[in-house]
Amino acid sequence: MENLKPSDLKSILHSKRANMYYLEYCRVMQKDGRVLYLTEAISNKSNQENQYFNIPIANTTVLLLGNGTSITQAAMRMLAQAGVLVGFSGGGGTPLYMANDVEQPIEWMTPQSEYRPTEYFQGWMKFWFDDEKRLNAAKRFQQARINYLNKVWSKDRDLKNEGFTVNDAGIETALARFNDRMLTANKSSDLLLTEAQLTKALYKFAANTTKTENFTRQHQSTDKANDFLNHGNYLAYGLAATTLWVLGIPHGFAVMHGKTRRGALVFDIADLIKDAIVLPWAFVCAKEKATEQEFRQQILQAFTDHKALDFMFDTVKSIALAQTPVGEPLGLQQVDNSGLKEGKKP
Template sequence: MEQLNPSDLKAILHSKRANVYYLEHARVMQKDGRVLYLTEAKNENQYWNIPIANTTVILLGTGTSITQAAMRMLASAGVLVGFCGGGGTPLFMGSEIEWMTPQSEYRPTEYMQGWMQFWFEDEKRLAVAKQFQHARIDFIRKVWDKDRDLKEQSFYLDDRDIQTALDGFEKKIPNTTKVGDLLLHEAAMTKQLYKVAATRNKMSFERNREQGDLANDFLNHGNYLAYGLAATTLWVLGIPHGFAVMHGKTRRGALVFDVADLIKDAVVLPYAFICAKEKMTEQEFRQQILQKFTEHKCLDWMFDQVKEAALSSKSGDEA
């Protein structure tokens, strides 16, 4: 059997990779130069291949284990790994909302250098936070305008309640002088969007991460999938997760939250409600979200926005 070299595994850019895996009651191992996961059936064990060259994140849930050899191959392919609870939340390992990241000395330095040129100055950091919020609104408009499935569920961009939520937040961004105020405005918009989604799906809803109803569970689950994509983006670009522009500067993984926010409201929020109304299983919801992440090129959007923020600051200083 032909063996793959580490260089072959990196042929697919991270921003173009299609797969995120959540596994439970499985053992991940290396066999014959491939990464597999083993599930135990009644009469036999079954092996399933993981196409690591086209995978960004693997979440290991309840009853899982992984071998050192498998971790070595995943690292060589640049796949991030996280241990988590059942259903993809919460993330247990490594260090708060960070991830087991591959060790590589050959990632770009220009994005980290650009990020550092603005990060220590409050005004510049606030400017990037505002830039991220504008991008967040742009992505909601972009996705909701062209997603046929959302239109079938009566999510029309020109509806008054949707316009009020997006336009209201957008108008407040330029005049905001503190990150704390920006967070409050952002939370208000998201609350309005929860109401939009609940209304269209004829549901009563209150956001509670511990509540346990389907809509809340799916929001938690989908958000953690988005965190995986955000962590991948930052790792590939070489920017540590602690250098946040919006969320708490004392939380090591806060920049993961900032980057995930670029896509969460556009994709995870509406589909959490739609899938809850249809009483989907966790697996069906996860497949729906990952399909939409791919369809709307969410990872590409994250890469573009983070690179733009890092390099615009750098080019501005050089000018």
């Protein structure tokens, strides 16, 4: 098969791509102009057989390589040409070094490109050095986060059937209290405290709804709910890292999780979708004793169904280009499908 040109590999915009992959105990390679992963399977005759599986890189955002994986230089070159972010992780899609820093994201290997847009980075810098404007941006992230949770939990029939609804009195109270405290917060530490209180309320609601007894959020745990939360969060970090790379905004320019924390903007972006999608499905899948693969498939399907990546792009672009006062409509726009908006060459 003739090798594809880099321009051919970027025909699908990142905001419209559907695939994320987590691979373990396999070898990723380039073969006949495609990126494949090779596994060893035991046949009925007890002989080892090599099995090749294709990775549709033009429709992929993130590739996570877990335990027992290797990748060739040729495969990395093709992944870079297609704009796929690659991360090395421990088992289950979470970092090997979680014991050192439980919230540190995977070190993403980003494709090298000199043709990504600069307008969003320039827009980000116009407000980032101003404390008040940066706090305003953080509040807008929180507004968008709650709007998305309301939208997903109101629309998703499967979550409704599991008892996750914004019509619950406790959830309505928690969201209203969060909104009031968010609007009156005078510094990012106040906002972080308010966010922590909301997250605690959501954990309690999810545990009660799924009848999960004695739940305590732990980043190092052996219970399924915590394991699934960790796994789902890192998938969200992958989408967030992709969004920032495509728009050309460095990961260090956070608006909420701390100016001095490397990669903290990834957390800010991932928070947009974690409460709405990852949190409820982690508890539901734990209740149903799902496997890690089943949970991952459920999360990735939910990301697609609710256009999580589109939502991340829209929110970040809106905040980068227009500092709308908190409390007013965000005025989010559809992702532009032309030109340099998502990194095409001029």
